[in-house]
Amino acid sequence: MFGYMIKRFAYSIFTLFVIITITFFLMHAIPGNVYNSEKNLPPAIVENIRAKYGLDKPLSEQYFTMLKNTLKLDFGISMKNRGRPVNDIITEHFPHSARLGIFSITLCLFIGIPLGILSALKKDKWQDRLAMIIATLGVSVPGFVVAVLTQYLLGVKLKWFPVIGDKTIYHLILPAIALSFLPISFIARLVRSSMVEVLEQDYIRTARAKGLSERVVIYKHALKNSIMPVVTYLGPLIAGVLTGSFVIESIFNIPGLGRYFVTSISNRDYTVTMGVTIFYAVFLVLMNFAVDVLYTVLDPRIKLKN
Amino acid sequence: MKNNLLEINNLYTTFRTYAGKVYALNNVSFSIGKGEAVGVVGESGSGKSVTMLSIMRLLAENGFVESGSIIFDNKNLSELTDKQMQDLRGNEIGMIFQDPMTSLNPVFTIGNQLVESIVKHTKLNRSEAKQKAVELLKMVGIPSPEKRLKQYPHEFSGGMRQRVMIAMALSCEPKLLIADEPTTALDVTIQAQIIELMKDLKEKLNMSIILITHDLGLVADICEKVVVMYGGTIVEQGTTEDIFYNPQHPYTKGLLKCIPRMNMGRERLKPIEGQPPDMINPPKGCPFVERCSSAMKICELQKPIYTEIKKGHGAACWLHEAGSKGV
Ligand SMILES: Nc1ncnc2c1ncn2[C@@H]1O[C@H](COP(=O)(O)OP(=O)(O)OP(=O)(O)O)[C@@H](O)[C@H]1O
Ligand SMILES: [Mg+2]
Numbered sequence: 001m002f003g004y005m006i007k008r009f010a011y012s013i014f015t016l017f018v019i020i021t022i023t024f025f026l027m028h029a030i031p032g033n034v035y036n037s038e039k040n041l042p043p044a045i046v047e048n049i050r051a052k053y054g055l056d057k058p059l060s061e062q063y064f065t066m067l068k069n070t071l072k073l074d075f076g077i078s079m080k081n082r083g084r085p086v087n088d089i090i091t092e093h094f095p096h097s098a099r100l101g102i103f104s105i106t107l108c109l110f111i112g113i114p115l116g117i118l119s120a121l122k123k124d125k126w127q128d129r130l131a132m133i134i135a136t137l138g139v140s141v142p143g144f145v146v147a148v149l150t151q152y153l154l155g156v157k158l159k160w161f162p163v164i165g166d167k168t169i170y171h172l173i174l175p176a177i178a179l180s181f182l183p184i185s186f187i188a189r190l191v192r193s194s195m196v197e198v199l200e201q202d203y204i205r206t207a208r209a210k211g212l213s214e215r216v217v218i219y220k221h222a223l224k225n226s227i228m229p230v231v232t233y234l235g236p237l238i239a240g241v242l243t244g245s246f247v248i249e250s251i252f253n254i255p256g257l258g259r260y261f262v263t264s265i266s267n268r269d270y271t272v273t274m275g276v277t278i279f280y281a282v283f284l285v286l287m288n289f290a291v292d293v294l295y296t297v298l299d300p301r302i303k304l305k306n
Numbered sequence: 307m308k309n310n311l312l313e314i315n316n317l318y319t320t321f322r323t324y325a326g327k328v329y330a331l332n333n334v335s336f337s338i339g340k341g342e343a344v345g346v347v348g349e350s351g352s353g354k355s356v357t358m359l360s361i362m363r364l365l366a367e368n369g370f371v372e373s374g375s376i377i378f379d380n381k382n383l384s385e386l387t388d389k390q391m392q393d394l395r396g397n398e399i400g401m402i403f404q405d406p407m408t409s410l411n412p413v414f415t416i417g418n419q420l421v422e423s424i425v426k427h428t429k430l431n432r433s434e435a436k437q438k439a440v441e442l443l444k445m446v447g448i449p450s451p452e453k454r455l456k457q458y459p460h461e462f463s464g465g466m467r468q469r470v471m472i473a474m475a476l477s478c479e480p481k482l483l484i485a486d487e488p489t490t491a492l493d494v495t496i497q498a499q500i501i502e503l504m505k506d507l508k509e510k511l512n513m514s515i516i517l518i519t520h521d522l523g524l525v526a527d528i529c530e531k532v533v534v535m536y537g538g539t540i541v542e543q544g545t546t547e548d549i550f551y552n553p554q555h556p557y558t559k560g561l562l563k564c565i566p567r568m569n570m571g572r573e574r575l576k577p578i579e580g581q582p583p584d585m586i587n588p589p590k591g592c593p594f595v596e597r598c599s600s601a602m603k604i605c606e607l608q609k610p611i612y613t614e615i616k617k618g619h620g621a622a623c624w625l626h627e628a629g630s631k632g633v
Contacts, residue, residue, distance in 0.1 A: 202408040208364055209403075210423040210474065211396035214388075220422075224413050299413055300458040 001303075008292075012285045019281045020070065023274060024063055033268050053079055053271075066274065075275030080267045086275035090257060094279075096166055097245055097256035103172050104179040104241050112184040113230065116191025120226075121218070123196060131188060138185025143244050147178035147251045164253040175252040179244050183237050187230055195226040224298065231295050235288040242280060310377075311481055311514045312361070313337040317374035319353075319360045326586040330356045332538045334374070335612075338482070338531075343508060343515040345525035345546070347561065348535035351582050354518045357535075358484050362401060363391050379481060397427040400475030404487040406467035410459040416443075416470055417455030420477060427478045442473040446503060465496035472503065479511055486518045501527060522561065526550060531618075534558050537583045537593030540612070544619030554621035556598045592624065600625060 033055070041049075050056045054065060069076060075086035115135070119128040151174060155163035162171045198204065199222055207221045242258070249259035257276060264272035296302050319331035331353050338344050346354050359365045361376055363383070376383040379398065386394065395401075403409045411419060417439055424435040436455065443451035446469040459467060468488060475483055485504065489497040505528050508515055517529060525532055525546065532549040534542040534557065542555040553559045560578040580597035583589050592598070595605040604624050614620035 202403060202405060203411040205364060206403065206409045206471075206474075207411065209362060209395055209401040211392045211394065211426060212422065213392055216422070221411050221414075225411070300415075301412055301460050 008289060012289070015285060016278070016281050020067070020274070020278060021063075023277045024066060025059075027265075027268075027270055027273055028059060028062075030265075030268065070274075070278060075278065076271040078264075078269055078272050080264070080269040080272070086271050089260065089272060090275065090279055093255060093257040093260050096254055097242075097249065097258055100166060100172055100175055100179070100245060100249070100254060100256060101238075101241050103169070104176045104183075105237065107176055107180040108183040108187055108237060108241075109230075111180075112187025113191050113227070115184070115188040117195060117218070117223070117226075119188065119192040120195035120199065128192075132192070135185035135188045138181050139189070141181070143178050143182060144247050144251060146181045147175065147248055150174050150177055151251065166252070166254040166256075175248050175254060178248050178251075179241055182244075183240060187233065187237075190229045190233060191226055194229050195222060198222045198225045201225070228295075228299055231291065231298060234291045234294070235284075238287045239284050242284070309339050310337045311340045311342075311379060312516075313375075313377040314357070314361070315375045315377075317357070317360060317376065318372040319356055319365065320370055320372055321366070322368045322370070323586075328585045329588050330369070330538050330585060331360065332588065334535075334538075334540055336533050336540060336543055338514050338516065340481070341508070341512045341514055342531060343517060343529045344531045344533060345529035346516060346518045346533045346535060347520065347522060347525060349520075349578075349582065351585070352535040353538040354535055355486055356538075358401070358486055358516065358518065361484070362395060362399065364395075393427070396423045396475075396480075397478045398480050399482045399484060400478070400480035401484045402468070402471045402475045402486065402488045405491050406464050406471055407491065409471055410467055412459055415456055415458055416462070420455070420470070420474055423474060424477050438477070439473075442477055443470070445476075445507075446470070446473045447499070448473075465492050465499065468492060468496075468500055469503070472500070472507075476507060476511070476513075480513060482514045482516070483508075484516045484518075487520070488517075489524070490520065504528065522550075534561070537588070538585060539593060539622065541594065541623070542621040548616075548619040552619075554615060554619075554626060555594075555623045556600055556625070557594050558621070560597075592622070 047056070054062055057065075066076075073087075075090075078084045078086060078089060081089075115131050119131045122128045151163055154160045155174060161174050163174070165171050166175070199218075204217060204222055207217045212221075245256060246258035246262050248254075249256040250262060253259075257279075261273070261276045261280075263269075264276065314337065315335050317331050317334040318329075321328040321330055334353070334357055336344070346357070348354055356365070356369070359369070360371050361378075361383070365371070371384070378394075383391070383394075410416070417436065420439040420442065421432060421435045424430055424438055425432060428435070428438075430438060439455055440451045443454060448454055448466060448469055454462075459470075462470065468491075472488070475485075483504075488504070489500050492500065501524060504515065504517075507513065508528070515528070517525065519525060529546055532543060532546055533540055534549065534555065536557050542549065542553065542558045544552075549558060550562065553562055557578070564578070578597055583593045583596065589595060589606075590609075591607050592601075592605045592610050595601045598605065602624060608624075610622045610624045612620055612622040613626060615626065
């Protein structure tokens with residue numbers, strides 16, 4: 001376990017390093033710069049600003065300065081919102097994203113898993129067929145289409161839900177549906193196929209031969225085994241909800257970090273782009289580690305070994 | 307008749323498949339007395355497991371008992387509700403399956419899996435049930451049972467898992483233990499230990515046993531009666547002596563010839579020449595006709611009727627029908 005942790009840690013550091021490096025050079029490869037959007041500034045002022053942010057130095061030097069600061073957890077100051085530290089921006093906007101993310105993932109699990117179970121238990125009956133048609137739709141329609149459709153139908157036309165913002169849980173329903181429609185469908189299909197397989201296993205027959213009720217056979221013996229693939233999917237799920245939120249937050253005008261991130265790229269706000277990238281990368285690495293630990297807790301056969 | 311614990315009469319079981327209806331059991335009848343051990347032998351696909359699963363009402367979703375009756379302990383099992391059947395399974399009838407490696411749930415501890423059936427069928431609470439589980443593991447010869455209860459199936463060897471399965475099947479002191487090839491997956495020394503254990507428990511608990519096996523040596527070892535199955539029917543049954551010293555059906559004779567004379571040890575049944583019958587389009591006559599060296603014309607045309615040559619010993623074969631000779 002300890003050896004595994006060390007190895008995993010080293011591996012994570014390396015991954016982060018690669019992500020940071022690629023992001024840095026890609027970001028600087030995009031033409032344009034942070035003052036593009038502003039009216040023609042006198043060259044002297046531009047020079048001043050460039051010098052202030054170190055943009056006049058060679059790229060390699062900028063890169064190493066950035067690495068050094070990153071190690072000190074100092075992501076610098078936003079180039080667009082002058083004077084605002086990137087760390088402040090993250091602490092202000094991330095909670096909005098986190099709220100939406102947690103709500104969406106809860107939806108994914110609490111709708112996706114029961115839907116999968118229902119399908120497996122009603123295999124080849126109409127309930128199963130219907131659920132699988134919806135699920136197939138779900139994995140093929142992109143989130144932003146769902147977003148715009150629900151926004152229009154349930155928001156504008158029927159006026160059931162507010163269309164923009166994230167003030168209340170109520171506001172979160174539409175964006176959460178848009179974010180979780182695909183993963184719900186995916187989870188439902190995952191659970192269905194593993195449940196169908198598990199129900200044919202010998203140990204399920206043993207459980208029935210012991211005289212356990214159908215409820216215990218399914219919700220204890222079959223479910224814990226069928227849920228394993230969902231646990232493996234949790235890592236990609238969190239990543240998916242996170243990246244999905246970049247678009248969804250923009251569509252629903254939610255002041256989350258995702259929307260801020262997208263804007264920072266078009267503004268060439270290098271420090272913000274870099275800071276948010278690193279933040280998300282670390283976040284995902286931690287989440288994946290948590291998922292691995294959870295996996296070993298649920299399945300005793302798996303040991304965290306080198 | 308009064309003393310019979312289990313009585314199966316004219317059982318027919320089928321499976322619906324895409325290829326057609328599989329006639330898995332055709333008119334199976336036999337009985338078991340209290341405290342008696344019956345061996346069920348026959349080659350792969352002859353319907354041994356399907357018979358047991360029909361009794362337990364544990365057939366796969368596409369399996370159906372078409373007709374026949376199963377009387378257990380003076381109860382007609384087909385009249386019981388699902389709930390009553392649950393109360394019976396694991397309580398009055400225990401079952402052990404062939405493959406100990408896959409028959410235990412990998413994600414729950416042995417203790418958890420033992421305790422749940424004890425709690426379900428007795429009035430014991432969880433901690434009393436745990437105590438009982440420790441005793442059971444001791445009884446089946448698992449060392450340091452307290453520690454073992456907290457372990458998962460993958461931490462046990464095959465033989466140890468089969469002991470756990472036996473402990474589980476016996477946890478509520480069933481009147482009948484159905485053991486479907488309990489030792490096939492185990493190596494020879496472990497097999498011997500498991501069998502000794504079963505013999506021992508049979509004496510101690512006065513329990514009836516149905517032992518399904520390919521191993522005639524094993525049958526001779528613990529069973530008082532033998533049922534020989536072929537192609538979904540019982541071709542011969544009788545006491546162990548009857549079957550071993552006075553076999554009537556050509557298939558039984560074939561089986562016995564397959565045991566090497568030198569050591570009447572635990573040898574697997576060697577296959578008799580030929581293929582088992584097609585169960586989707588079963589032969590009109592005797593299912594064994596294709597492979598029988600003494601087949602006659604009538605064997606192809608009509609099913610032989612099961613007839614007793616003495617009380618408790620009978621076979622389904624035209625050779626014994628008076629008047630059929632030379633047809
Ligand atoms: N779920 C099922 N669907 C279709 N046919 C089945 C099913 N289960 C069993 N059968 C058929 O029933 C027949 C009897 O099978 P059974 O499992 O009882 O054989 P067996 O005597 O136990 O063999 P073995 O010694 O290999 O365990 C076989 O022809 C088998 O193909
Ligand atoms: Mg079998």
